[in-house]
Every structure is written in C-alpha cells, then in structure tokens.
C-alpha cells in the first residue's frame with residue numbers, strides 16, 4: 001500500500017498514521033517528525049526548518065522535496081509507505097509524481113481527513129507528545145494516567161512549540177492557501193478518499209480502513 005494522508009493541522013493524521021502503518025505493515029514517513037528530529041539534533045537542516053516551523057509556515061519546497069527523495073530511496077519503502085504531511089504544496093505533489101514514476105510505484109490512495117477549525121484548535125491546544133517514544137496524547141480526549149508522563153514508556157510529555165494559539169491560526173491559513181488545492185489535484189487523479197475525522201480515534205481508524213478497502 002502506498003498511501004498519503006492529507007488534512008489540516010490537528011486532524012489526527014499522526015495519530016491515525018501509527019495505526020495504519022501497523023495495519024498495512026508499511027513505514028510511517030512524517031515530514032514533520034523528520035524536521036523535529038533535526039531540530040532536536042540541531043543539524044543545519046533542523047536550524048533552517050525551525051525558522052519556518054516556529055512561525056507556522058512551510059519549510060521551502062526544495063529542502064522538503066530533497067529530504068523526502070532521500071527517505072523514499074531507503075530499502076524499507078519497497079513494499080509501500082505512508083506519507084504523513086507530504087506533499088503539502090502543488091509543487092511537492094508534482095515532484096512526488098516524478099519520484100514515483102522513477103521508482104515505478106504508483107500511489108494507491110490519498111486519504112483526506114475532514115475536520116472543522118474549532119475542533120482543530122481544541123485538539124492542538126491539548127496535544128502532548130512523548131519526547132521518548134513519540135506517542136501522541138491529548139489532555140482531555142486521550143489523557144495519560146499520570147499527567148506529563150507517557151503511559152507507554154515513562155517518557156516526559158511535551159507541548160509542541162508550534163501549538164501556540166497564534167501559530168495554530170497561521171498553520172490553518174497556510175493549509176487553506178497552499179495545501180487544500182491538493183484535494184482537487186488528487187480527486188482529479190482518481191486517488192482521493194475522504195472521511196470525516198470528527199469522531200473518536202477508534203471510530204476514525206475504522207472509517208479509514210473501511211474507506212480504503214472499498
């Protein structure tokens with residue numbers, strides 16, 4: 001399965017990607033996670049990415065495309081992959097099309113998560129991410145047993161720098177302006193599968209698996 005997840009910030013892409021990558025046995029490739037790992041390691045890529053991420057803006061296409069090209073060339077993608085957060089612009093989508101032609105591996109589907117802005121703001125404001133294992137929690141919708149501590153590995157839970165209210169607003173604008181045109185792009189390519197992501201995590205997983213098997 002070669003799958004793309006698209007949807008606004010906070011739609012639940014990362015949460016569902018963890019289930020779906022296990023379900024289909026494919027690697028989860030999140031450009032946001034790769035950028036954040038580089039920010040934490042203070043690599044030149046991370047320092048450049050941070051300038052854009054902190055303002056809620058996209059990292060420039062040429063940097064992002066080169067990074068994804070490298071990642072897709074790794075051996076674990078030969079049986080498929082799940083792209084979470086890429087592509088995010090029409091230029092990235094066109095570059096991905098070329099990469100997949102070179103790899104002779106067409107996409108199977110693009111799964112769109114639909115959720116309204118008010119819900120997104122509530123989800124992002126309460127998101128906490130484990131610094132150690134990356135598990136995503138929510139203070140209200142999916143709280144850990146002990147505040148600030150990951151149930152799965154005991155790691156410390158942190159709030160992402162770009163989950164501040166003003167940055168969330170900017171990320172939503174950027175999604176509308178630069179990423180939402182991809183919905184039409186993939187609909188025209190006959191690849192788009194859309195589901196409502198306004199439901200419990202388990203219900204959204206069921207909807208996703210059902211929609212992808214239809």
Ligand code: AP5
Nearest residue numbers: 009010011012013014015031032059085123127138200201
């Ligand atoms: P990225 O990390 O991709 O962020 P995003 O797309 O804004 O998405 P999020 O991770 O914020 O949300 P999500 O949809 O994964 O939701 P989650 O599952 O965590 O990108 C960050 C930045 O990196 C970008 O702004 C940009 O600067 C840069 N970047 C990344 N890719 C790029 C690209 N291709 N080009 C250029 N720049 C790029 O869920 C959110 C919360 O809701 C959690 O707390 C979760 O527990 C909760 N939740 C999830 N599902 C449910 C549910 N069904 N019910 C209730 N709560 C739920």
